[in-house]
Amino acid sequence: xxxxxxxxxxxxxxxxxHQHRRIVDxxxxxxxxxxxxxxxxxxxxxxxxxxxxQSHFGxxxxxxEEAGYKFIKPHKKVHELFIKRVTEFTIxxxxxxxxxxxxxxxxxxxxxxxxxSEDRDYSPTVKLMVxxxxxxxxxxxxxxxxxxxxxxxxxxxxxx
Ligand SMILES: [Fe+2]
Numbered sequence: 801x802x803x804x805x806x807x808x809x810x811x812x813x814x815x816x817x818h819q820h821r822r823i824v825d826x827x828x829x830x831x832x833x834x835x836x837x838x839x840x841x842x843x844x845x846x847x848x849x850x851x852x853x854q855s856h857f858g859x860x861x862x863x864x865e866e867a868g869y870k871f872i873k874p875h876k877k878v879h880e881l882f883i884k885r886v887t888e889f890t891i892x893x894x895x896x897x898x899x900x901x902x903x904x905x906x907x908x909x910x911x912x913x914x915x916x917s918e919d920r921d922y923s924p925t926v927k928l929m930v931x932x933x934x935x936x937x938x939x940x941x942x943x944x945x946x947x948x949x950x951x952x953x954x955x956x957x958x959x960x
Contacts, residue, residue, distance in 0.1 A: 802828040803908060809915050811923040813932060815951050816863070819856045820915050826852060827907050834900045842900050846893070849907070850886055857883070859958040860919070866950055867929035869922045878918060882910065 803824050810817055826849040833841035857879040864872045889903045927933030929947055 811919055813926055830904050855958040862954050863926050864922050867926045869925045
């Protein structure tokens with residue numbers, strides 16, 4: 801079953817939602833490749849998905865940092881653990897093991913859960929920084945002024 805985008809996955813930050821949707825597309829592509837039994841496509845999609853997700857994490861972390869998000873450290877840790885887990889899969893795959901099913905279900909569960917919970921949590925703070933939200937009273941003091949131009953610079957740094 802392909803993952804269908806739901807509103808609970810929206811952070812409300814356009815640039816992030818766009819990247820998250822792309823990740824979901826990759827997960828769905830992996831399912832298609834798997835169903836077709838196309839091994840070359842499976843390998844290809846996995847490679848692209850990992851590469852894109854890593855760039856996305858870097859992008860997200862820079863945004864959280866710039867916005868002064870309080871829980872950036874644990875969030876980064878979660879990203880790190882995820883990359884570690886995925887790396888273990890790629891090691892197994894390199895040894896010839898067929899990991900497509902297991903990886904697909906891990907990605908579908910983990911990433912969707914991460915987007916719906918941890919990523920939504922930074923949303924109010926980051927929204928302020930990109931000029932996409934109104935300040936909650938307790939945030940108004942701690943968060944730097946909106947810097948919409950920050951995004952284009954970051955995109956160039958993390959995505960080709
Ligand atoms: Fe994240």
